[in-house]
Amino acid sequence: MVVGVTLARGDDAFVPATHAARPSVADVDTAAGMLYYCDVHRYEIVRQRLDGGAREVFAADGVDNCEGLAVDWMGRNLYWTDDSLGALSVARLDAPHRRALLRERSHPRALALDPANGVMYWAAWAPGRIESAAMDASRRRTLLDAELQLGPTG
Template sequence: ATSLSVLIASRTSVVQANLRVSTYSTLPLPPFRSLTAIDVDVRRSHVFFSDTVLKKIFRCTINGTNLTEVVATGIDVVEDIAVDWLAGNLYWTDYGLETIEVVSLAAGHRMVLFSENITNPRAIEVDPREGVRYLFWSDWGQNPRIERSSLDGTGRTTLVTQKLSWPNALTVDYPNRRLYFADARMDFVEFCNYDGSGRHQVFANDHFLRHPHSLTIYEDW
């Protein structure tokens, strides 16, 4: 197959990189100001992304059509977004407002999940599967850490606090129930189990890995 691709928020555009044949293309969208976060709802073939200058979150189809504004007011610097493809909810971290929020994509209902003990929220991920239903996020503020809660914001708990400086990126290994994370100051990639146990270093090299901004995982990639 030649359809294995990664979508990248590249400041003014969304770039599609085909990993099979090493080609790149840009989705046919108008130019943006400062795209930062991106996530994909594969089930509905939707792409979500945020612009930190326009202060909006957008959605389009996976081929770049039907561009719409999902969140157009009340946000500041959205650092990362995560879509719950089962319930149809979108989560995001707001560095400027120091909040973590969620919106229902169908009904438009919006709620602040966390606004206390949040200083520099960065990465966010979800595992919405039955029997799991977890929300994960990182904070590289006064007390760098990685946290977890249920998707409704209950059961907040801290997973990782040691040997962290700028936990800048998260991604979920769904089959193995592992959380991968990267530190942009210490230049490493590690993973742990969903309860924070079993921490293991995957890669650490400041020559090849400099200020990692985002992570994703697919099978053995």
């Protein structure tokens, strides 16, 4: 079960993700009424309708330890980070063919998008950085570079 809070009413909203073994991160495509989540036990990214129906594996090949996930509602893409593979990847929502935008050993984790300005932000555990780039991975820059006991996660 995935639990959220409806912003309009402020009450709990339950999405019956009954087949999830160990969901780690999730995001919602409100335009299509779809929930996307990473199942780190099954090594896959899953999508399903918000009512629990039409569950399908969105991506499994090349998914190991998905730590960040974000829907680009304007460009109709799904972005995710994979800590184990050291990758930040993207796929179209209508044709889930993965493309790795970045590959590195910095353990990319949390991910946030600003589609209106075409910018993505992510946290990397080693050496404790928060970075940004255009959503095609160009214009990459480090926003915070600090030696932390534990890297930033969100």
